[in-house]
Amino acid sequence: MTTAILKQHLIDPAICIRCGACEAACPIKAISHDSNNYVVDPSICEMCMACIPVCPTGAIDNWRMVPKAKAYALAEQFSWYDLPEELTEAQLAEAGVDMGALGADAATADGPLQTLAQVEAAAAQSAAIDPTQPGVGVAVTSYNAQLPPWSAAHAYTNLYGGRAAEKSVTATVVGNVRVTEVGREYDTHHLILDFGAMPFPVLEGQSIGIIPPGLDAKGKPHVARQYSIASPRNGERPGYNNLSLTIKRVLEDFQGNPVRGVASNYMCDLKVGDKVQVIGPFGATFLMPNHPRSNIVMICTGTGSAPMRAMTEWRRRLRKSGKFEGGDLVLFFGARTKEELPYFGPLQSLPKDFIDINFAFSRTPNQPKKYVQDAMRERAADLASLLQDANTFIYVCGLKSMEEGVVLALREVAHGAGLDWDEIGARLKKEGRLHLETY
Numbered sequence: 001m002t003t004a005i006l007k008q009h010l011i012d013p014a015i016c017i018r019c020g021a022c023e024a025a026c027p028i029k030a031i032s033h034d035s036n037n038y039v040v041d042p043s044i045c046e047m048c049m050a051c052i053p054v055c056p057t058g059a060i061d062n063w064r065m066v067p068k069a070k071a072y073a074l075a076e077q078f079s080w081y082d083l084p085e086e087l088t089e090a091q092l093a094e095a096g097v098d099m100g101a102l103g104a105d106a107a108t109a110d111g112p113l114q115t116l117a118q119v120e121a122a123a124a125q126s127a128a129i130d131p132t133q134p135g136v137g138v139a140v141t142s143y144n145a146q147l148p149p150w151s152a153a154h155a156y157t158n159l160y161g162g163r164a165a166e167k168s169v170t171a172t173v174v175g176n177v178r179v180t181e182v183g184r185e186y187d188t189h190h191l192i193l194d195f196g197a198m199p200f201p202v203l204e205g206q207s208i209g210i211i212p213p214g215l216d217a218k219g220k221p222h223v224a225r226q227y228s229i230a231s232p233r234n235g236e237r238p239g240y241n242n243l244s245l246t247i248k249r250v251l252e253d254f255q256g257n258p259v260r261g262v263a264s265n266y267m268c269d270l271k272v273g274d275k276v277q278v279i280g281p282f283g284a285t286f287l288m289p290n291h292p293r294s295n296i297v298m299i300c301t302g303t304g305s306a307p308m309r310a311m312t313e314w315r316r317r318l319r320k321s322g323k324f325e326g327g328d329l330v331l332f333f334g335a336r337t338k339e340e341l342p343y344f345g346p347l348q349s350l351p352k353d354f355i356d357i358n359f360a361f362s363r364t365p366n367q368p369k370k371y372v373q374d375a376m377r378e379r380a381a382d383l384a385s386l387l388q389d390a391n392t393f394i395y396v397c398g399l400k401s402m403e404e405g406v407v408l409a410l411r412e413v414a415h416g417a418g419l420d421w422d423e424i425g426a427r428l429k430k431e432g433r434l435h436l437e438t439y
Contacts, residue, residue, distance in 0.1 A: 003096030004068040009040045009047065013080045015161050016059035017209045017226045017282060020439060022051035024400070032074075035216075036223065039077035053146040056207070056282040057158060067095040081220060143407060143425045147432035148284060149393055151291035153233070155284045156201045161209075168211055168277040169198050173270045174242060179342045187249040188303060188342050189268045190230065193276060194242040200278075202243055203233050204310035205287045205395070205435075208280035212266045224279050225263035228397065228437075230306035232314035246306040246342055286395065286435045288314070292325035295392040297383070299372055299406055301334040304398030304438070305342050308333075311395070312355060319354060327391065329355040330382075334372035334398070336363040356382075372402060373409035383410070384417035387424055393433045400438040407436075 011022070011031075016038055023031040023038060030044035031051060038059075051060050064086055066072065072084070087095075148155070160169045175192035202208075209224030216222050230236075231244040249268040250261025270276065288296060288311045296315075298308040308331060318324040335341040338361060347357055360375040361367070376383060386392040387410070396406050407425075414421035428434035 003098075005092070005097050006042065006066055006068040006071050007047075008042050008064050008066050008071050009045050010062045010064055010072065010077065010083060011038050011040060012059040012062050012083050013037045013223075014059075014082050015057050015158075017057055017207075017224050017279070019056060019207075019226045019282075021054040021056065022060050024438075025051045025054045034078050036218070036220075037078050037080060039074055041074055042071040054144070056284070057161065065092065067092070067097060070095065143429050143434050144436040145429045145432045145434050146285060147430075148287040149289035149294075149432050151289045151294065152287035152432075153203055153290055155203050155206060155281075155287060157206075157280070157282055157284050159200065159281065160279045168279045169195065169200060171195050171200075171276045171278050173272055173274045173276060175236075175244075175272065176268075176270055179246070181339045187268065188340070189247050189249070190342070191245045191247060191267060191270065192231075192236045192242055193245070193278065194240065195278075196241065198241075200241065200243070200281070201233075202229050202281045203287055204229070204314055205307045206281045206283040208243070208245075208278050208282065210263055210267060211277040211279065212263045213277075216262075222262060226282070227267075228303075228306035228310075229281070230309045232310050232317060234317070238317070246303045246309070248303045285432065286397075286437050288395075289391075289393050291391075293327045293391055295328040295330070295386055295389060297328075297330045297332075297386060297392060297394045299332045299376070299394070299396045299398075299402075301372060301398030301402055302340070303342065305333060307395065307397055307437070309343060312350075316350070316354065328386065330358070330379075330386070331355060332358045332360065332372045332375050334360040334362065334375070334402070337361055338364075371405060372398075373405040376406070376409040377412065380413045380416055383413045384419065387414055387417075387419065390431075393435075394428065395435050395437075397437045398439075403436055403438050 013036070018033070018038065020033070023033060027048065027050055028044055028046060030041050030046070031038060032041065033039065055061065062083060064072070064084065066087060161167055171193035173191065174194045175190070177190045178187065179190045180188040207226050207228045209226050211224045212222040214222060227245045227247060229243050230246045235242045236244040245267070247264055247267045250264045286307065296311060298311065300308050312329065312331070315324060315329055333341065333347070338344055338359070341359070350357070358375040358379060360370045360372045362369045362371055396403065411421040414424055425434070
């Protein structure tokens with residue numbers, strides 16, 4: 001009897017940066033994670049490919065031909081630090097696979113081997129716009145662009161990668177400044193890393209991975225943690241090979257229990273002169289437009305402000321040098337209180353004719369709760385006008401919980417102006433003009 005064969009979808013733990021994009025994109029919850037790895041359940045995965053385009057490192061794009069009865073189980077995948085070697089034809093034949101009947105491109109028991117064109121088509125279909133009733137069950141990831149703006153600068157990615165420290169690049173801490181008041185639940189720092197003579201080109205909207213020193217509870221090296229870059233392309237200090245990060249120290253878990261986040265506490269406690277192991281850069285879609293008169297709408301919460309700060313600062317430097325050629329800059333910035341808002345003071349000092357700032361605080365004493373989507377609705381007329389402008393690009397970054405509210409607010413703004421949101425949302429995605437990056 002011939003053994004059924006499976007082309008099993010796997011995630012490479014050596015280059016995965018644990019950003020969670022694949023799990024969020026999977027429409028059938030075939031992807032899950034623990035403290036070590038993100039994994040794909042072979043009993044659930046339907047090869048829809050929705051997770052492929054969103055991965056910033058390519059860790060998701062791995063396949064192994066295995067006897068179906070011996071597919072890699074979840075427990076085994078969770079324990080990996082590297083992908084297993086591919087089985088040879090001899091090993092497959094020994095397991096009972098009829099290699100002659102299979103052929104190089106023959107169909108397997110679980111469907112045909114897919115070409116790149118088939119993968120892209122499947123991904124596009126799985127991410128198609130959901131024409132459901134407005135405000136009910138909207139699939140927010142359906143609107144997330146998988147292409148950068150047409151005028152974005154070229155992004156370099158994955159110059160340094162892997163879990164092993166020898167595959168990373170060393171950066172030196174040249175600044176560590178607290179940018180929020182110290183609180184029981186929050187403590188946010190602005191860190192500046194210098195790469196010296198090592199090339200590390202970045203753009204606004206990209207991210208890097210930081211490898212904390214030491215070993216985890218299993219005696220293995222810590223996995224990298226991903227952080228968005230908070231400085232513009234020419235550095236935190238122009239002309240220097242450096243960049244900045246916005247990092248919130250984790251002091252509580254989601255249940256309110258005291259906890260010490262491994263990476264966030266390591267980073268926030270760094271001193272000037274300390275060395276840090278960095279991988280990346282990552283990201284080739286969440287990039288700002290560069291053509292004249294392009295409008296940028298930025299919607300963020302907390303440390304999701306990092307890429308927004310980078311975009312704002314690049315525009316500010318262009319304006320200062322006389323190279324800024326117009327275009328609106330609109331910011332919707334949410335936090336529980338103004339004390340938790342990174343860069344609150346500097347934002348207030350920016351010229352009103354340069355950036356339109358809208359704050360939303362959800363826990364101000366004796367005030368009603370206000371979220372970024374509420375602030376967006378208050379500016380519905382202006383947002384509706386921007387939605388109709390082909391030069392408008394929208395960026396959303398912050399907690400995962402904000403995603404649906406923001407997309408629903410955009411839908412309501414469009415409907416309130418008599419516009420077809422499904423048509424607008426599809427166009428924004430197709431043209432690389434709506435980007436969602438949440439965690």
